[in-house]
Amino acid sequence: MDALKLNTKKEVYKPSNYNYLYKSKDGFIQLLYNTFTGALAEISDTDKEYVSTLLRAPNNQELRNRKQDIFPIMVKSGFLVKESINELDFIRLRHLKGVASLRNLSLTLLPSRACNLRCIYCFEKEVNEYMSKEDCKNTLKFTEIQIKEINPQGVFIRWYGGEPLLRFDIIRDLSEEFIKICLNSKSEYYSDIVTNGYLLDEATAKELVRLGINDIQITLDGPEEVHNKRRMLKNGEPTFKRIKESIIIAKRYFNTVDIRINSDRENMDAIQDLLEEDWLYGENTELSVGVLRSYTGTCNEWLPGDTGFTSGEFFELFKMVKNKSKKDKDKSESRGISVKSHYCGAQLLNTYSIGPNSLVYKCAARLDPEDAVGVIKEGRFYPNEKLVEWLVKPSFEVEPCKSCKFLPTCMGGCPSVRKECKDIEELRHAVCNYSIKWLDTVLEEKARKLSKKLPLRGKKEAFL
Ligand code: SF4
Numbered sequence: 365m366d367a368l369k370l371n372t373k374k375e376v377y378k379p380s381n382y383n384y385l386y387k388s389k390d391g392f393i394q395l396l397y398n399t400f401t402g403a404l405a406e407i408s409d410t411d412k413e414y415v416s417t418l419l420r421a422p423n424n425q426e427l428r429n430r431k432q433d434i435f436p437i438m439v440k441s442g443f444l445v446k447e448s449i450n451e452l453d454f455i456r457l458r459h460l461k462g463v464a465s466l467r468n469l470s471l472t473l474l475p476s477r478a479c480n481l482r483c484i485y486c487f488e489k490e491v492n493e494y495m496s497k498e499d500c501k502n503t504l505k506f507t508e509i510q511i512k513e514i515n516p517q518g519v520f521i522r523w524y525g526g527e528p529l530l531r532f533d534i535i536r537d538l539s540e541e542f543i544k545i546c547l548n549s550k551s552e553y554y555s556d557i558v559t560n561g562y563l564l565d566e567a568t569a570k571e572l573v574r575l576g577i578n579d580i581q582i583t584l585d586g587p588e589e590v591h592n593k594r595r596m597l598k599n600g601e602p603t604f605k606r607i608k609e610s611i612i613i614a615k616r617y618f619n620t621v622d623i624r625i626n627s628d629r630e631n632m633d634a635i636q637d638l639l640e641e642d643w644l645y646g647e648n649t650e651l652s653v654g655v656l657r658s659y660t661g662t663c664n665e666w667l668p669g670d671t672g673f674t675s676g677e678f679f680e681l682f683k684m685v686k687n688k689s690k691k692d693k694d695k696s697e698s699r700g701i702s703v704k705s706h707y708c709g710a711q712l713l714n715t716y717s718i719g720p721n722s723l724v725y726k727c728a729a730r731l732d733p734e735d736a737v738g739v740i741k742e743g744r745f746y747p748n749e750k751l752v753e754w755l756v757k758p759s760f761e762v763e764p765c766k767s768c769k770f771l772p773t774c775m776g777g778c779p780s781v782r783k784e785c786k787d788i789e790e791l792r793h794a795v796c797n798y799s800i801k802w803l804d805t806v807l808e809e810k811a812r813k814l815s816k817k818l819p820l821r822g823k824k825e826a827f828l
């Protein structure tokens with residue numbers, strides 16, 4: 365490595381709070397990862413002792429001089445930081461920048477809170493409510509005002525529910541108007557839909573794509589027999605055959621078809637059988653795992669009892685699904701290791717979910733009227749005190765997160781899950797274990813590539 369010309373001689377340094385040393389399972393590869401900068405270094409056997417001593421005594425001049433190329437790289441990558449730096453403040457800064465970004469306007473719309481299915485684990489209360497004409501007018505006016513005020517590069521519209529296709533008429537009328545608004549304001553328009561797929565036929569798929577809805581997510585719960593016991597119609601009739609047809613149709617029309625496999629301990633063994641089905645795969649299909657836990661959150665559902673996964677079980681299943689999907693296998697590394705400014709879209713200032721009665725929500729798993737963070741009237745958003753909880757009090761600003769070395773990759777985890785955790789033990793079980801296991805899984809993958817001398821994607825060095 366080339367020596368870097370940094371004026372590091374007079375500075376006093378300390379090791380970063382966010383260094384994470386990872387040893388591969390076979391014990392041959394040792395990686396040093398910084399969860400704040402994203403820097404990753406392979407520590408060779410010859411440098412191992414030196415690097416760990418330098419991290420303990422970074423201001424020892426004789427030690428710095430012994431291997432002159434290593435010290436500047438440790439500084440430049442953020443493994444060593446100036447004594448005066450409060451790294452947590454930099455995390456706060458990154459968080460503020462991220463959540464207050466005005467680059468995009470993201471709206472999740474709930475045209476229907478009703479659903480045609482009765483999944484055994486559904487967390488949403490049965491409500492036969494739909495967006496009224498007044499709600500639609502309000503939403504369009506709100507969008508126009510937002511675009512005028514913040515001039516976003518892109519407008520993202522997600523159709524969600526209940527089951528959104530129960531009110532295709534609302535999707536059509538609003539989408540046509542959104543397209544006009546975006547054309548007039550020169551904002552890019554993106555749209556996708558999350559549906560159970562039961563009502564998707566050829567004509568609907570064509571229309572959705574005409575309306576700029578190019579990506580679709582459809583959920584399955586396993587092979588036919590297992591799926592039908594978990595995702596049935598209101599009258600108990602099975603849904604698998606029809607949803608399979610919808611997926612086959614969707615593959616012909618949409619840019620991306622995300623087939624989400626909802627899983628918990630009860631159906632995890634059966635998922636292997638589902639993955640044998642050829643019709644799941646294609647150039648434009650992706651498979652993802654939806655985790656059903658005993659907690660509300662991670663865009664997951666609430667499941668009574670303790671059929672939720674442990675983090676270990678989840679990652680076994682995750683790997684199995686990703687390995688089956690070649691497209692995802694290629695992407696998984698770059699997607700996997702990342703530093704975050706926030707955990708999810710619900711924490712962003714410019715992200716809103718709008719439903720019947722023009723109520724506004726933040727979290728996709730908390731869509732009951734009592735979770736509303738405000739209301740839109742004549743195109744203006746009137747927030748209530750619940751919005752403050754989401755935006756002003758980041759969940760990572762408490763212990764144990766404030767002093768956790770995984771904070772920059774976790775950012776406190778899903779706020780909705782956190783609300784359900786009674787104590788630190790539950791937090792560790794429901795959030796921390798997943799964050800740490802995720803990082804270990806990605807680092808193990810990096811180590812595997814290194815041992816096979818395959819090129820690594822991602823940053824090798826980063827800067828504070
Ligand atoms: S807080 Fe975010 S990640 Fe968690 S369930 Fe809600 S939208 Fe999903």
Ligand code: SF4
Nearest residue numbers: 765768771774776796
């Ligand atoms: S939730 Fe757990 S892993 Fe995440 S930052 Fe907090 S203590 Fe760390």
